[in-house]
Amino acid sequence: MLPKLILLVSLGLFWWLIRRDIRQREGLSPAIWIPTLWVGIIASRNLSAWVGFGGAADTLDGSPVDRLFFLVMIVAAGIVLQRRGILWSSVFRNGWPVFLFYGFLLISVLWANSPFSSFKRWFKEFGNILVLLVILTEAHPLLACRAVFARCAYVLIPLSVVFIRYFPDLGRRYSEHSGELEPIGVTFQKNSLGVMVLTCAFVMLWDWFELQSNRHFKIKSERRTDNILHLVVLLMGIYLLYLCDSKTSIVCMALGGCILLATRSPLFRSRLSMIGGCTLAALVGFFVLDQLFGFKEAVVHALGRDMTFTGRTDVWRELLGVHTDPILGTGFMSFWDDKGYRSMLPEWVAFSAHNGYLDVYLAGGFVGVFFLALMVLATGLRINSALAWGEDYSVVRFAIFVVALIANFSESNFACMTPVGFLFLLAAIGYADTAASGQTVSEPVLGDRRAGESNLETGASVVF
Numbered sequence: 001m002l003p004k005l006i007l008l009v010s011l012g013l014f015w016w017l018i019r020r021d022i023r024q025r026e027g028l029s030p031a032i033w034i035p036t037l038w039v040g041i042i043a044s045r046n047l048s049a050w051v052g053f054g055g056a057a058d059t060l061d062g063s064p065v066d067r068l069f070f071l072v073m074i075v076a077a078g079i080v081l082q083r084r085g086i087l088w089s090s091v092f093r094n095g096w097p098v099f100l101f102y103g104f105l106l107i108s109v110l111w112a113n114s115p116f117s118s119f120k121r122w123f124k125e126f127g128n129i130l131v132l133l134v135i136l137t138e139a140h141p142l143l144a145c146r147a148v149f150a151r152c153a154y155v156l157i158p159l160s161v162v163f164i165r166y167f168p169d170l171g172r173r174y175s176e177h178s179g180e181l182e183p184i185g186v187t188f189q190k191n192s193l194g195v196m197v198l199t200c201a202f203v204m205l206w207d208w209f210e211l212q213s214n215r216h217f218k219i220k221s222e223r224r225t226d227n228i229l230h231l232v233v234l235l236m237g238i239y240l241l242y243l244c245d246s247k248t249s250i251v252c253m254a255l256g257g258c259i260l261l262a263t264r265s266p267l268f269r270s271r272l273s274m275i276g277g278c279t280l281a282a283l284v285g286f287f288v289l290d291q292l293f294g295f296k297e298a299v300v301h302a303l304g305r306d307m308t309f310t311g312r313t314d315v316w317r318e319l320l321g322v323h324t325d326p327i328l329g330t331g332f333m334s335f336w337d338d339k340g341y342r343s344m345l346p347e348w349v350a351f352s353a354h355n356g357y358l359d360v361y362l363a364g365g366f367v368g369v370f371f372l373a374l375m376v377l378a379t380g381l382r383i384n385s386a387l388a389w390g391e392d393y394s395v396v397r398f399a400i401f402v403v404a405l406i407a408n409f410s411e412s413n414f415a416c417m418t419p420v421g422f423l424f425l426l427a428a429i430g431y432a433d434t435a436a437s438g439q440t441v442s443e444p445v446l447g448d449r450r451a452g453e454s455n456l457e458t459g460a461s462v463v464f
Contacts, residue, residue, distance in 0.1 A: 003166035010162050017154040017229070024222070025147050027140050031080045036148045038073050038131045043196040043419040044156055044186040067120075074127035077134050084137050085435030091133065095429035097378035101371045102126055105332045105415060108364050112331025113338050121333040125415050128422050129429070136432035142393055145426065146210065149203035154229075156196055157236050160185025164243065183243045191411060194246025199419040201237035202256050202403070204230055206396055209260060248410040252403040259399040263392075279402065312354045312410060318345055319353055319362065329365035332415070356408030359416065372414060376405065379428040386430075397427040 022028075041047055048065040092099060105122055112118035138144035163171025164183045175182050175190075182190040208230040211223065241250050322344050324330050335341055336351045353359040360372045383401055386394035404424035407413055413420040 006166055007162060010158060014155045014158070018151055021147065021151055021154065024226070025143055028138060028144055028147055031076075031134055032138065032144050032147060034073055034077050034080065035131045035135050035144075036151050038127075039148055039419060039422060040152045040156065041069065042417050042422065043152060043199060045188060049188075067124075070124050070127060074124075074130055077127070077130040080134050081130065081137060086133065086137055087433045087435065090431070090433040091429065094382075094431050095129075097375040098129070098425060098428050101375040102129070102415070104364060104368060104371045108329065108332045108368065110331070111328060112334035114334065115331070117337070118332050118334050125417055128417070128425055132422065132426045132429070133432050135426065136429065137434050141432075146203055146207040149200050150207050153200035153204045153233050153237070156186050157200060157233055157240065160187075160193060160196075160240055161236055164240075183240070185240060185244075190244040191246050191248070193244045194241060194249030195407070195411065195413075195418060195420055197237045197240045197244075198249040198253050198256075198403070198407075199423055201234055201253060202399075203423075204233055204237070205257055205260060208234070209264065210392070248407055252407050255406065256399045256403045259402065260395065263395045315349055315354055316358060318349050319358060324362055325365055327365045327367060329361065329363045329368055332363050335362045352412050354411055356412045356414040356416070359412040360414055363415075375428065382430070383427070393430075397430060400424060400427040 044050075046063065046066045047069045048063040051065065102122075102125075105125075106119075109115050109118040109122055135141055135144045135148060160171065160183075163185050165171070171183060171185050172181050173184050173189075174180070183193060184190055185193045185196070187193045187196055208227070211226055211230070237253075241253065322341050324335065324341070329335075330338060330341070353362060357369065357372070360368045364371070380401060383394060383397045387398060400423050404413060404420055404427075407420050411418075411420075413424065415421065
């Protein structure tokens with residue numbers, strides 16, 4: 001009886017939090033619920049698992065219910081973008097490395113073992129771009145981005161705690177590898193729980209910092225309440241990271257939070273353009289220390305892991321031993337349902353390479369890796385250039401960029417329908433213009449125009 005009562009109270013609290021957030025964030029259109037629902041699903045469980053019918057299996061194709069959900073969301077996003085008169089020339093100019101990468105993945109469908117299934121997976125993955133463009137074409141895009149992840153955090157993080165504590169049949173499961181009982185919260189797997197907390201808590205931290213710098217907050221008591229809510233949700237997130245013990249998510253959360261926090265200090269605030277160079281110097285220094293003193297091994301052991309990265313190196317060895325086509329790969333998301341390749345792998349190798357770069361190699365070979373490297377390099381250079389203009393948004397994009405690069409060393413997030421992959425695409429594209437903005441503007445000018453959006457001028461005209 002008590003667990004059901006707690007769940008009922010929690011649902012009421014979620015409703016109040018969402019209603020309060022809607023009231024606080026003026027100027028957002030109802031269309032913002034498209035990316036909110038999208039992120040809420042890819043960060044937790046498939047819709048079929050939530051509703052309890054239609055096939056809850058976590059497969060590459062998904063169940064009919066899941067396919068219908070994603071199709072409806074993609075079509076709805078396309079309709080919104082068409083009605084807003086999005087300027088695709090601006091989108092392609094800002095995100096051309098992303099579109100080149102996804103263009104190659106589309107071409108790779110042609111040599112997949114099942115081209116139609118591969119295309120359906122590519123179409124769903126490409127839907128991420130259409131959905132995130134709904135955020136970027138809002139009248140207040142940065143506010144919209146924070147609203148999407150804050151509303152997901154208000155529900156998914158506390159609900160994970162409720163599931164783990166009071167509904168163990170939903171919030172815990174036995175690991176297929178170790179046989180131990182592991183916390184999964186609202187997700188399917190403990191590492192997925194870590195990724196959900198990482199993305200939601202990171203944006204909540206960004207939102208909290210913006211709240212502190214917003215001098216136009218109307219009521220002091222509401223600001224105090226917001227501070228308490230942010231702190232409680234962040235503490236719950238830290239608790240969940242401790243429970244799931246996802247070292248990658250813990251390291252990425254700490255690193256992303258430190259980048260956001262460091263840029264609030266006067267030393268870095270006036271020298272944001274130095275962040276990229278300092279980060280590169282830190283990476284070079286880490287490499288030198290590792291070569292001289294085995295620094296990497298010491299760090300890994302300090303995190304409670306061994307140099308196999310919890311068996312990931314064994315997975316990588318087995319996958320490379322299959323010897324897929326080194327030039328073009330097997331086609332987008334075609335490797336894991338190829339019976340020939342699967343028969344060459346031991347049963348303990350799951351449906352993931354646990355490495356985003358290796359997954360791209362399997363799907364697209366060295367050509368795919370080339371386009372991935374081009375996307376990463378071009379995105380990094382564009383973000384580093386934007387840092388010179390002193391925008392908070394450029395700092396957030398840089399933090400997301402660094403977090404995504406690190407997270408992909410132990411989990412697959414490139415073109416894999418994950419919240420980290422969604423955030424990376426949003427940071428990589430960065431900006432979008434519509435006909436309502438009156439003109440296509442350059443990145444620095446657009447940044448200056450949107451830097452003051454936290455003031456939230458009321459009465460803004462928003463096109464659904």
